[in-house]
Amino acid sequence: MNVFVIGIGLIGGSLVLDIKNEYQNATIYGIDNSEEHLNKALALNIIDKKATYKDLDIADIVIISIPVDVSLHVIPKVLDGVHDNCLVLDVGSTKELVCKSVENHSKRRNFLAAHPIAGTEFSGPTAAIRNLYKGKTNIICEVEKTAFKLQEKALEIFSKLGMRIRYMDPKSHDKHIAYVSHLSHISSFMLGKTVIDKEKNERDIFDMAGSGFASTVRLAKSSPAMWTPIFEQNKENVIETLEEYIQNLQHFKLLLAENKFDAIYAEMENTNHIKQILNGIQEVKLQ
Structure with missing residues (x-):
């Protein structure tokens, strides 16, 4: 299973640390604007390989964990590059504009808008920790717009990481x-x-x-x-x-x-x- 994380900080880094622990066959690829972050993530064994957007065609899961204003442009770009069975997750703290940004995308069914309610005050790869999401609530928006088999894939991951799921519309x-x-x-x-x-x-x-x-x-x-x-x-x-x-x-x-x-x-x-x-x-x- 090829898992890509875009933005290797507290949220994305912690997610893939737990995914690596739960899925022994997972290979974690990292994409980040900061070469320092990529090198640190490799050194800390958060990711296995560096990657670029050109590599997204091999991704089975893409986790987007970047500032929400950048997500508006990155998520459509990611959807353009992934194959039809790839799950694309956004984990940002706002949802209405993000969901609007992909509402007419041809691969909207590949996208799941999620918001794990977890975190600390720290940032960057060194902030990533194991079990950050255990017992935490994960809000999912517009789940009905995501392909059912990809919903199942996401819910299996969230369950293994110990998250509780709540469904909500983006505006609420x-x-x-x-x-x-x-x-x-x-x-x-x-x-x-x-x-x-x-x-x-x-x-x-x-x-x-x-x-x-x-x-x-x-x-x-x-x-x-x-x-x-x-x-x-x-x-x-x-x-x-x-x-x-x-x-x-x-x-x-x-x-x-x-x-x-x-x-x-x-x-x-x-x-x-x-x-x-x-x-x-x-x-x-x-x-």
Whole structure:
């Protein structure tokens, strides 16, 4: 089985590491704009061989894990080069524009739009880790437009990697993910910016930052090259979530200014319900 990964970073690299572990007959080919990334991926045994787009005619599976703005151009190009039984997967964080980019392609049936909800704040080949996807949710969009035998191939891989599957239309995906993922990254970036702007002494930040601050700004270490196109493609939904978030911040500020600490207590107590939701999610993942 010839598996091509385009973009050898955390997401794509982790996927093929697990595929290599589950499929002993898999040969992993890497395509990346960075020669350094290719060499590092070879050295780390993430890929077996370097490749180019000209080699796609031998691919059985192609995993596209690159910034979402680049995907709009690369996915049609990949579909042009693969044979009729090849599965082409996109694993980006936005789906509506990607699905539109291939809706009229003659090989649309070869394409599966997926979004594994997994990751860390790190990037590049050295960020790739085994078992990243175990117990994680993988959202699949427009599954009915993918050839059934290729759906089966993809679902077998996802099952072996331990992923839970959820189906969703692209528009709903982008709206929901703006709340649970994209807003979190913006909050983290802006909290980091606020502290850096105010606390000019880096030693003060180092000495005084507790685990709460560290965990909250963890996502601010994420790649701007990946996240800027995500915010651009999902602009309308992100703006909507930001407006609601800002309203809540302004409300909290007003309660503080008016010394309404009973109301602040109530707000926080009501929000504590998030613990039950997250604990429920964790329990489902462990089943």
